[in-house]
Amino acid sequence: MDTNQYLSMFIEESREHLQAMNDHLLQLENEPDDIDIVNRIFRSAHTLKGMSATMGFEDLAALTHQMENVLDLNRSGKLAMNEDILDTLFLCLDALESMVNDIVNGGTGQLDVSGIVAKLKAIESGEQAPAAAGTSAAPQAGAGSLDQYQLSILKQSMQSDHQAFHIHVALREDCMLKAARAYMVFGALEQNGEIIKSTPSVEDIEQEKFERSFSVYYVSRLSKDDVAAMIGDISEIEKVDVKQLDEAALQELERGASQAARKETAAASAAVKAAPGAAEAGQAARKTAAPVAGRTIRVDIERLDVLMNLFSELLIDRVRLESIAAEIRRADLTETVEHMARVSSDLQNIVMKLRMVPVETVFNRFPRMVRDLAKSLDKKIDLIITGADTELDRTVIDEIGDPLVHLLRNAVDHGIDSPEERIKAGKPETGTVHLRAFHSGNSVFIEIEDDGRGIRRDKVLDKAIKNGIISAEQADTMSDEDVYQLLFASGFSTAEKISDVSGRGVGLDVVRAKITALGGAVTVRSELGKGTVFSVQLPLTVSIINAMLIRIAGEKYAIPLSSILETAVIRDEDIRRVHGNTFVSFREHVVPLVFLREVFECPEPKDGGKSEPDDEYPVVVVRKGDKMAAVVVDELIGQQEIVLKSLGKYLTNLFAISGATILGDGQVALIVDTNALVK
Numbered sequence: 001m002d003t004n005q006y007l008s009m010f011i012e013e014s015r016e017h018l019q020a021m022n023d024h025l026l027q028l029e030n031e032p033d034d035i036d037i038v039n040r041i042f043r044s045a046h047t048l049k050g051m052s053a054t055m056g057f058e059d060l061a062a063l064t065h066q067m068e069n070v071l072d073l074n075r076s077g078k079l080a081m082n083e084d085i086l087d088t089l090f091l092c093l094d095a096l097e098s099m100v101n102d103i104v105n106g107g108t109g110q111l112d113v114s115g116i117v118a119k120l121k122a123i124e125s126g127e128q129a130p131a132a133a134g135t136s137a138a139p140q141a142g143a144g145s146l147d148q149y150q151l152s153i154l155k156q157s158m159q160s161d162h163q164a165f166h167i168h169v170a171l172r173e174d175c176m177l178k179a180a181r182a183y184m185v186f187g188a189l190e191q192n193g194e195i196i197k198s199t200p201s202v203e204d205i206e207q208e209k210f211e212r213s214f215s216v217y218y219v220s221r222l223s224k225d226d227v228a229a230m231i232g233d234i235s236e237i238e239k240v241d242v243k244q245l246d247e248a249a250l251q252e253l254e255r256g257a258s259q260a261a262r263k264e265t266a267a268a269s270a271a272v273k274a275a276p277g278a279a280e281a282g283q284a285a286r287k288t289a290a291p292v293a294g295r296t297i298r299v300d301i302e303r304l305d306v307l308m309n310l311f312s313e314l315l316i317d318r319v320r321l322e323s324i325a326a327e328i329r330r331a332d333l334t335e336t337v338e339h340m341a342r343v344s345s346d347l348q349n350i351v352m353k354l355r356m357v358p359v360e361t362v363f364n365r366f367p368r369m370v371r372d373l374a375k376s377l378d379k380k381i382d383l384i385i386t387g388a389d390t391e392l393d394r395t396v397i398d399e400i401g402d403p404l405v406h407l408l409r410n411a412v413d414h415g416i417d418s419p420e421e422r423i424k425a426g427k428p429e430t431g432t433v434h435l436r437a438f439h440s441g442n443s444v445f446i447e448i449e450d451d452g453r454g455i456r457r458d459k460v461l462d463k464a465i466k467n468g469i470i471s472a473e474q475a476d477t478m479s480d481e482d483v484y485q486l487l488f489a490s491g492f493s494t495a496e497k498i499s500d501v502s503g504r505g506v507g508l509d510v511v512r513a514k515i516t517a518l519g520g521a522v523t524v525r526s527e528l529g530k531g532t533v534f535s536v537q538l539p540l541t542v543s544i545i546n547a548m549l550i551r552i553a554g555e556k557y558a559i560p561l562s563s564i565l566e567t568a569v570i571r572d573e574d575i576r577r578v579h580g581n582t583f584v585s586f587r588e589h590v591v592p593l594v595f596l597r598e599v600f601e602c603p604e605p606k607d608g609g610k611s612e613p614d615d616e617y618p619v620v621v622v623r624k625g626d627k628m629a630a631v632v633v634d635e636l637i638g639q640q641e642i643v644l645k646s647l648g649k650y651l652t653n654l655f656a657i658s659g660a661t662i663l664g665d666g667q668v669a670l671i672v673d674t675n676a677l678v679k
Contacts, residue, residue: 011104015100017044017048018048021045026367028041035074038081042072048096049068060099063092063096066117070088085123095116099111151250154245162220162221163223165227165243167218167231168240169182170239171237171238172212173238178212179206182214184234189227189231194220198216200214217245228242301394307351311544315344315641320665325337356393357393358388359387359388365401366404366408373413379431384433384434385435387438399514400538404435404448407534408435410508411450411452414452415431415531416433417452432450432451433450434448434450440623443540444537447534447536449531449534452531453528453529453531455532456528457483488511518538523537537675544641544643545560545562546561547559547639547640547641548638549636549637550634550637552634553597555602557596557670566620567618567636571615571617572615584619586628591621592629594677599656618633620633620636624678628678629678631672631677642671643661645662646660658673659671
């Protein structure tokens with residue numbers, strides 16, 4: 001049987017089952033006696049085994065078969081679930097994910113899993129399980145395995161003007177203070193680049209838990225010879241071996257990256273356990289029913305693009321027909337157009353939903369990641385996910401995962417303080433990270449908020465001045481928001497020491513670059529001692545929206561209905577002016593007043609413009625999150641479905657304009673970006 005035609009389907013369904021098993025294992029960790037959860041994991045493993053055997057991926061099938069044996073003993077009551085079994089099952093999932101990724105990259109899905117299988121068999125027989133191969137908590141120097149996150153940093157850095165290196169440093173036999181000498185090497189490297197990973201870990205090196213050598217993965221603008229010379233100048237260094245990494249080397253590293261990602265975590269001490277809320281929150285947006293593949297087909301995204309564009313043109317013609325029918329006033333024409341409107345509305349809903357995907361598909365990988373990070377950092381983290389059903393365009397969903405990984409790791413490592421620090425500060429021992437998504441106007445906002453230590457303004461400025469990013473004079477005049485934006489400068493980091501999680505300074509600049517490429521933006525809010533919020537604004541990229549048409553100086557504009565709270569008419573005496581700013585009272589709130597005529601610098605129309613009396617103003621009250629603004633317009637025309645059109649590459653960076661639409665009469669109306677007005 002030719003299985004190539006089914007390969008893409010196998011990959012997609014394998015990923016779905018692996019994600020389902022991950023989610024259910026997290027749930028099982030908090031409810032170890034729930035047999036229903038074990039049954040769901042068993043069914044996914046059984047399905048994956050059958051698919052793998054059919055496709056000829058024997059290693060995948062063998063490992064899932066051994067997982068089945070352990071799960072079957074548990075669900076039959078012959079084996080009690082415990083932390084060792086759970087860690088082993090998580091290790092199995094990492095191995096399975098690595099195999100599937102190898103298949104995606106054109107490989108055969110083969111992997112040496114004998115150590116994991118031996119541990120599963122030992123659990124099955126009730127013996128003391130041996131340590132799985134490669135799971136030592138303190139890898140020997142030279143092992144240097146990278147996780148997917150570290151690998152992505154290397155790849156993205158190499159795409160800029162950086163070079164990537166693997167450096168092996170050997171100290172002399174008579175070196176008295178090994179840790180101090182290693183610290184000098186790290187200091188020299190950090191002055192001219194970023195350390196991605198060290199082997200042994202930084203903590204082990206600091207405690208002199210290594211022989212005479214260590215190795216690092218390193219990113220810098222320096223050449224290979226310059227790096228070697230820089231380290232060689234340090235005394236008591238016997239040998240320096242610097243290898244420059246190329247694309248082929250990265251591909252080789254990538255093959256084992258997924259499996260190596262959490263082998264250390266699986267064998268690490270279980271003294272600190274991730275807070276139960278992490279798993280529960282991850283499940284909050286998911287139904288507990290077993291993920292069974294429905295009656296679905298997979299469609300190329302380009303075909304959906306064509307379908308959406310064709311329907312957009314149809315909608316413009318429909319609006320034009322409605323306008324003509326209203327003018328002619330012929331009963332049969334009006335009836336036909338109304339029926340066409342109802343049918344096209346239903347069709348529109350279906351077409352729009354085809355491209356939209358809930359952010360849950362990205363969020364559902366994070367509870368497992370936070371659980372592992374919490375264990376490796378000896379922290380207690382409660383991850384709370386809200387708004388997982390918020391929908392985004394599939395093209396954005398595919399790209400947003402890596403930036404969110406960076407931000408979450410940053411929140412867990414930099415943001416959340418240790419349990420000891422939290423108790424000393426009068427906080428709960430368990431830190432909380434909120435991951436939320438919501439719609440506002442033409443955008444989707446994803447926020448990552450922690451209740452940790454917050455960002456120290458003076459520390460950020462000192463580091464920025466030291467790195468030459470800004471001058472001391474500039475620092476004195478910068479607002480807090482401007483200071484926090486310095487965190488996104490290339491190579492910037494405020495970490496006291498380098499770790500395998502963060503502190504390399506390569507992460508946040510990559511986050512901003514990726515989000516900007518998607519047409520979005522990222523902002524930071526922080527309060528010292530209380531926490532930090534990273535807010536990511538992304539375009540909704542839905543082609544058809546409901547909008548309120550307005551008129552300003554004879555021109556028509558559209559405001560998305562999703563960002564409108566209310567429309568009203570205010571009188572001149574309702575307006576308050578304070579220090580040159582105008583405000584109006586709205587439902588017990590003082591709301592800033594924005595005159596669109598002034599914002600867009602509209603010329604006075606020849607026909608005199610406003611139809612309202614001079615002492616009355618139509619306003620549209622808009623909202624972004626918990627902030628509001630009252631937008632003053634000349635006339636409210638009415639509600640209408642509109643088709644979003646890009647302004648093209650010749651009209652960019654227009655303030656408070658997110659696109660345009662073609663109205664039923666052929667006129668072009670600009671679409672107002674209310675988020676920019678509120679901001």
